Amino acid sequence: MNHSTGELQKYPAGKNAASNPAENIPKLMPGEKDRETSLPVPEATMAAVLEQVSDFIVMADPALLVTYCSPSFYAVSGYEPEKTRNRSLDRLFEPGSIALIRRLLSKETEVIHPVELTLHARDGHDVFLETRLSVLRDAKGGLAGVLLVSREITDHSRVETSLRLIEHRYQELFESSNDAIMILDKEGFFDCNQKTLDVFSCPSKESFATFHPSDLSPPVQPNGDDSVEAANRMIDLAMEKGNHAFPWVHRRLTGELFPAEVSMSRLALEGRWVIQAVVRDVTDRIRAEEESLNAERRFADIINFLPDPTFAVDLEGRVIAWNRAMEKLTGVRGNDMMGKGNYEYALPFYRKRRPLIIDILLKNKPEETKKYQKVHWEEGALYYENDSAIEVGGRNRYLWSKASLIYDHSDRVIGAIQTIRDVTDRKEMDLTVMESEKKFRTLFESSHDAIMMLDKKSFFDCNEKTLEIYGFRSKEEFVKYHPGEVSPAFQPDGEASVEKANRMIDLALENGSHAFTWIHKKVDGTLFPAEILLSRFELGGRSVVQAVVRDITERVQSELALKRSKEELEVKSAYLEEANTALKVLLRRREEDKTALEEDVLANMRSLVLPYIDRLKQGLIGTEQQAYIQVLEANLNNIISPFLRNITLAHFNLTGREIQIANLVKEGRTNKEISEMLNLSIRSVEFHRDNIRKKMKLDHRKANLRVFLLSLS
Numbered sequence: 001m002n003h004s005t006g007e008l009q010k011y012p013a014g015k016n017a018a019s020n021p022a023e024n025i026p027k028l029m030p031g032e033k034d035r036e037t038s039l040p041v042p043e044a045t046m047a048a049v050l051e052q053v054s055d056f057i058v059m060a061d062p063a064l065l066v067t068y069c070s071p072s073f074y075a076v077s078g079y080e081p082e083k084t085r086n087r088s089l090d091r092l093f094e095p096g097s098i099a100l101i102r103r104l105l106s107k108e109t110e111v112i113h114p115v116e117l118t119l120h121a122r123d124g125h126d127v128f129l130e131t132r133l134s135v136l137r138d139a140k141g142g143l144a145g146v147l148l149v150s151r152e153i154t155d156h157s158r159v160e161t162s163l164r165l166i167e168h169r170y171q172e173l174f175e176s177s178n179d180a181i182m183i184l185d186k187e188g189f190f191d192c193n194q195k196t197l198d199v200f201s202c203p204s205k206e207s208f209a210t211f212h213p214s215d216l217s218p219p220v221q222p223n224g225d226d227s228v229e230a231a232n233r234m235i236d237l238a239m240e241k242g243n244h245a246f247p248w249v250h251r252r253l254t255g256e257l258f259p260a261e262v263s264m265s266r267l268a269l270e271g272r273w274v275i276q277a278v279v280r281d282v283t284d285r286i287r288a289e290e291e292s293l294n295a296e297r298r299f300a301d302i303i304n305f306l307p308d309p310t311f312a313v314d315l316e317g318r319v320i321a322w323n324r325a326m327e328k329l330t331g332v333r334g335n336d337m338m339g340k341g342n343y344e345y346a347l348p349f350y351r352k353r354r355p356l357i358i359d360i361l362l363k364n365k366p367e368e369t370k371k372y373q374k375v376h377w378e379e380g381a382l383y384y385e386n387d388s389a390i391e392v393g394g395r396n397r398y399l400w401s402k403a404s405l406i407y408d409h410s411d412r413v414i415g416a417i418q419t420i421r422d423v424t425d426r427k428e429m430d431l432t433v434m435e436s437e438k439k440f441r442t443l444f445e446s447s448h449d450a451i452m453m454l455d456k457k458s459f460f461d462c463n464e465k466t467l468e469i470y471g472f473r474s475k476e477e478f479v480k481y482h483p484g485e486v487s488p489a490f491q492p493d494g495e496a497s498v499e500k501a502n503r504m505i506d507l508a509l510e511n512g513s514h515a516f517t518w519i520h521k522k523v524d525g526t527l528f529p530a531e532i533l534l535s536r537f538e539l540g541g542r543s544v545v546q547a548v549v550r551d552i553t554e555r556v557q558s559e560l561a562l563k564r565s566k567e568e569l570e571v572k573s574a575y576l577e578e579a580n581t582a583l584k585v586l587l588r589r590r591e592e593d594k595t596a597l598e599e600d601v602l603a604n605m606r607s608l609v610l611p612y613i614d615r616l617k618q619g620l621i622g623t624e625q626q627a628y629i630q631v632l633e634a635n636l637n638n639i640i641s642p643f644l645r646n647i648t649l650a651h652f653n654l655t656g657r658e659i660q661i662a663n664l665v666k667e668g669r670t671n672k673e674i675s676e677m678l679n680l681s682i683r684s685v686e687f688h689r690d691n692i693r694k695k696m697k698l699d700h701r702k703a704n705l706r707v708f709l710l711s712l713s
Contacts, residue, residue: 011315012387017623048406048407048408048415049303049312049321049417051071051407052404052407053070053310054072054308054402054406055150055151055308056069056070056071056073056075056076056150057070057072057073057149058070058073058147058148058337059136059145059146059147060089060145060146062105062144062145062146063088064088064089064098064102064146065086065087065088065089065090066084066085066086066092067085069081069084073150076119076121076127076152077092077121077127077473078122079092088310089101091120092120093118094117094119094120094126097118097119100115100133100401101116101133101148104146105135105146112283112597114131114307115130115131115132115133116128116129116130116131116153116315117131117148117150119150125242127152127688128152128153129150129152129153129701130150130151130153130307131148131149131150131151132144132305133146133147133148134147134149134305135147142536142634149305149306153450174193175194177193177195179278179279180192180193180198180199180200180278180279180281181193181276181277181278181279181492182208182277182279183269183275183277184213184274184275184277185235185272185273185274186235188209188210188211188212188215189208189213190209191205191209192205192208192209196208199252199281200253201252201253201254201256202253212231213227213231213234213235213277214227214231214232215231216250216252216253217248217249217251218250218251220247221249223247234246234264235257235275237264238264238265238275239273239275240688241266242266243260243263243264243265243266244263244264244266245262246262247259248260248261248262250279257281258281258283259281259282260281260282261279261282261325262277262278264276264277264278264354265278286684303321303323304324306323308325308419308420309323309324309325309328309329309330309419309420309421309422310323310326310417310419310420311323311337311417312406312415312416312417312418313345313415313416314414314415315344315414315415316341317362318339318340319337319338319339319340319341319345320338320415321417322334322337322338322345326420329348329392329393330349330392330393331393332350336361343355348392348393349390349392350390353702356401356403356418356497357375357382357383357384357401357403358403358417359416360375360382360403361382361403361404361405361416362415362467374386374387380404380405381402381403381404382400382402382403382404383400383402383403384400384403385398385400386398386399389424389427397422397424398422398424398426398427399420399421399422400420400421401418401419401420401421402418402419403416403418403419404416404417404418447463447465447548448465449465449468449550450463450465450466450468450469450548450551451463451465451546451547451548451549452466452478452546452547452549453539453544453545453546453547454483454505454544454545454547455542455544455545456481456502456505457482458479458481458482459478459479459481459482459483460544461475461479462475462479466549469528470523471523472487482501482502483497483500483505483547484496484497484498484501484502486521487519487520487521488519488527492519501692504516504532504534505534506537507534508534508535508545509536509543509545512532512535513533513535513536514534515532515533515534516531516532517531517532518530518531518532518549528553529552529553529556530549530550530551531550532547532548532549533547534546534547535548591600605636609636610636613629613632613633616629617629617630617633624676627673627676627677628677631664631677634663634667635663653693654695657678657688658688658692658695661674661685661688661692662709664678665689665692665705665706665709666687666706666709671689687703690704693705696708
């Protein structure tokens with residue numbers, strides 16, 4: 001944008017600015033040719049814009065003597081305008097920052113992308129700045145000085161940490177990727193990852209850097225193109241378009257050819273364009289990480305140079321500035337927005353024409369702020385942050401906005417400027433943290449165990465279960481105590497509770513967690529055993545301990561009762577064992593007596609009865625009498641034999657008559673002989689034999705009754 005010449009009058013008293021800022025603005029031309037097609041803006045308007053932007057601006061001549069500082073510079077640094085004019089930048093910035101500025105001037109590079117500079121504030125502390133440096137030239141194109149547009153980045157430490165983490169992760173991805181990744185220009189390669197060396201069978205990065213892409217290819221590609229010419233053409237296309245993907249046939253250093261998919265992306269590295277090539281060996285179908293790099297944009301004027309989306313309107317509400325960051329946010333080109341009014345600038349945000357905070361400020365209608373929930377005034381500016389996400393540029397976003405009036409040299413309002421910042425990531429992070437805290441607090445308060453937060457000094461938080469277990473009435477009362485103070489003076493091992501509690505805390509802080517048993521004391525003096533689990537975690541930048549206390553009184557009592565029962569059972573078992581031993585002795589004695597009795601009966605029967613039976617057999621002549629004597633002898637033998645005992649024990653449900661018949665059957669007597677001997681009919685004998693078979697479960701078997709009875713002897 002070309003600036004007109006002319007003097008600007010002083011600001012009225014009370015504005016935090018140099019007395020005449022316009023007179024310190026050199027009549028300069030930007031480093032690049034003006035590409036703006038916006039409406040002409042007078043120098044007074046531009047000076048007023050410079051006074052209102054949130055980032056601070058410093059201009060210096062080629063000798064690095066300050067020629068202009070914006071009011072925001074004085075607010076950040078604490079210096080006064082009259083103390084900085086014609087002051088050397090060496091006295092404002094630390095040496096490393098000055099070296100960067102001098103390098104810009106020595107190389108006569110038009111723009112240096114954001115760098116970090118350190119400003120020495122008036123009170124002695126250092127202010128860290130994200131700064132864009134640009135060369136200023138006069139109307140003839142000669143070097144006229146340097147322009148610094150800076151933003152304090154103290155509040156962006158979290159973002160910087162995230163960026164460093166992303167950079168670290170990128171480096172890890174670069175080195176650990178399963179795709180070959182290399183950096184090159186038309187002269188050849190100059191960096192690569194380990195996978196590249198593996199894919200191309202190259203021994204080292206230094207060796208790989210000696211090659212051109214065509215050196216790692218056959219002389220001719222499958223389509224007949226010369227590999228050298230085709231490789232350079234692909235690089236040119238990537239440089240021109242920003243990225244280019246194509247199939248390729250590569251060659252390993254072993255001579256082996258392999259098909260590959262190559263994706264080239266243009267990127268800025270140390271002030272020059274280079275190519276990052278991702279080579280995917282199609283043979284193994286390995287997918288590479290897609291790398292997306294945004295090309296650095298140059299800004300034609302100071303508004304375009306600002307990193308935040310910014311637009312400005314005149315008194316009629318017509319757009320007089322719409323920077324490239326705003327284009328990126330909304331997807332609307334500046335050329336399509338410049339000069340338009342009737343709330344045209346609201347359409348990308350709300351899909352309808354409606355006032356924004358810039359209009360509330362411009363039309364001086366403070367009552368309109370009641371329509372917004374988060375609008376507030378601060379140092380002459382109006383701030384707003386939407387509570388719910390709105391769709392802008394194809395995605396839902398949370399936006400923060402700042403609107404300020406633009407004054408001319410006569411302190412007359414000539415327009416307004418609004419800066420917008422996408423705070424979606426921060427908002428979503430805040431919402432995530434709030435949700436996590438809510439879940440943690442719910443678990444914390446609803447736990448059946450006592451949970452408390454503490455350090456070596458005392459407790460500082462607890463849940464309701466803690467108050468219930470220890471008998472405290474409120475958290476405020478509980479947090480006054482040290483863990484050793486809600487315990488007896490000494491633990492069961494004899495160690496002092498306070499000293500041992502501190503030692504347990506030290507172990508948890510050192511090892512991350514520590515579990516142990518403990519004797520605690522309630523407010524009423526009651527002691528109770530507990531299991532303790534201490535866990536270390538970070539809270540507010542310091543290490544603290546979370547203690548989970550479980551009252552195990554019932555369990556200990558149950559264990560004691562179980563122990564007593566076990567001891568009683570062991571006593572009873574010993575008694576029963578002794579009684580069992582004595583009983584075994586008695587039973588053995590009984591068996592011995594029984595055996596002796598049987599032997600006596602058998603001996604007496606053989607010596608006192610059977611000899612006389614033999615004499616009767618010799619003296620009797622009748623057949624029937626002889627039969628009776630034989631039966632008598634057989635029965636006496638059965639008495640002293642196991643047959644009757646077996647038949648009685650095994651089949652005790654036989655009647656006396658059935659036992660008689662069974663005994664005669666065993667001796668081989670026929671039914672007729674049995675009927676004559678027992679004075680029964682043959683039919684009765686058969687009936688009793690059938691009953692014997694049924695009771696001995698032989699009625700459905702073809703077993704011989706006499707054989708079965710003999711088996712019982």
